Amino acid sequence: MRTSIQGPLRYIQEAGILRQAGPLIAQVGGRALVLLTRGSMARVGATLEQTMVQAGCACLFEPFSGDVTYPEIDRVAAAAREKECDLLVGIGGGRVLDTARAAADQLGRRLVIIPTTASSDAPCSAVAVIHDENGRAVEIRGVRRNPDLVLVDTEIVANAPAHNLTAGIGDALATYFEARAYARKEQAASGTSSTRTAVAMSRLCYELIVQHGSEAMEAVRAHRVTDALELTVHAAIYLSGYGFENGNVAAAHAVNEGFSVIPRCSKILHGILVGFGVLVQMELEQAPEEERRQLRQFMRSVGLPVTLRELGLDDLTEEELRAISEAACSVPPMRNMPMAVTADMVYQAIRRADSF
Numbered sequence: 001m002r003t004s005i006q007g008p009l010r011y012i013q014e015a016g017i018l019r020q021a022g023p024l025i026a027q028v029g030g031r032a033l034v035l036l037t038r039g040s041m042a043r044v045g046a047t048l049e050q051t052m053v054q055a056g057c058a059c060l061f062e063p064f065s066g067d068v069t070y071p072e073i074d075r076v077a078a079a080a081r082e083k084e085c086d087l088l089v090g091i092g093g094g095r096v097l098d099t100a101r102a103a104a105d106q107l108g109r110r111l112v113i114i115p116t117t118a119s120s121d122a123p124c125s126a127v128a129v130i131h132d133e134n135g136r137a138v139e140i141r142g143v144r145r146n147p148d149l150v151l152v153d154t155e156i157v158a159n160a161p162a163h164n165l166t167a168g169i170g171d172a173l174a175t176y177f178e179a180r181a182y183a184r185k186e187q188a189a190s191g192t193s194s195t196r197t198a199v200a201m202s203r204l205c206y207e208l209i210v211q212h213g214s215e216a217m218e219a220v221r222a223h224r225v226t227d228a229l230e231l232t233v234h235a236a237i238y239l240s241g242y243g244f245e246n247g248n249v250a251a252a253h254a255v256n257e258g259f260s261v262i263p264r265c266s267k268i269l270h271g272i273l274v275g276f277g278v279l280v281q282m283e284l285e286q287a288p289e290e291e292r293r294q295l296r297q298f299m300r301s302v303g304l305p306v307t308l309r310e311l312g313l314d315d316l317t318e319e320e321l322r323a324i325s326e327a328a329c330s331v332p333p334m335r336n337m338p339m340a341v342t343a344d345m346v347y348q349a350i351r352r353a354d355s356f
């Protein structure tokens with residue numbers, strides 16, 4: 001049995017940490033290409049530049065052009081090479097972070113990730129989702145290294161729109177159930193599991209979000225940093241990232257990928273669809289009714305949709321639902337389930353999940 005564990009070299013989360021980020025970033029490199037959107041530049045550019053320059057780290061801003069595409073990754077990598085940067089910093093949402101991640105990997109440079117929302121568990125990972133020019137995911141690229149440093153400023157996260165945290169909670173909610181499903185598959189195949197550490201971390205992730213998630217939502221709506229927010233953000237970004245990367249994803253993420261065959265679903269945040277995917281996975285696993293009931297109740301308390309209607313997808317045709325189920329069945333995460341899953345099983349599970 002091989003046990004393989006990976007994660008960011010260093011993870012630091014604190015309210016106001018961005019103002020003190022310079023010395024931490026300077027430990028990673030001396031000359032940084034900082035990738036960010038115009039909006040992030042206006043909000044945090046000056047703060048970041050000041051602390052980095054004070055710490056003796058050159059801060060060379062590079063505006064992000066809008067999506068994680070092959071040309072954009074090449075462009076950012078070329079800029080970092082031309083400016084002789086030994087380090088890339090991505091600050092912003094998932095697309096900025098993934099572009100910085102892929103460009104740093106291309107050049108073999110160090111990487112600092114600073115998420116400005118807690119909308120998914122991607123920041124700590126070694127995975128970049130690359131899109132085509134129409135915004136469709138075309139490659140899930142595993143890069144060689146996890147970030148050297150992940151900095152999460154909960155003051156910034158608390159000031160991001162609340163629906164980002166709802167999505168982050170949805171993504172994090174899946175982690176335990178998916179790691180558990182994969183561990184069960186391993187257990188059935190070989191009598192043991194290589195992912196017990198990840199399952200334990202995912203379990204903690206689940207406990208923290210269930211215990212503190214709804215209070216965290218109140219905090220983020222009021223733009224306040226509270227203990228509940230700190231714990232929920234830690235679960236959604238760090239524990240969930242550790243959990244999925246070392247414990248695997250399964251049906252909940254496969255269902256999310258299935259929805260991507262319907263173009264209008266691309267407007268729905270990843271974690272929102274993954275949250276619904278958890279309910280579908282519960283149906284596939286025939287989880288105890290009590291577990292499903294608690295899950296639904298919790299999801300409602302944080303504003304996660306639990307039906308197709310709440311997802312704004314009650315107009316999906318029978319044909320589209322069949323296409324979603326087919327697609328969900330054809331992607332690798334579905335093969336991490338402990339049982340063989342057919343498209344018809346997924347279709348029935350979506351119908352049952354939706355019927356409550």
Ligand SMILES: [Zn+2]
Pocket residue numbers: 120121171253270274
């Ligand atoms: Zn996810």
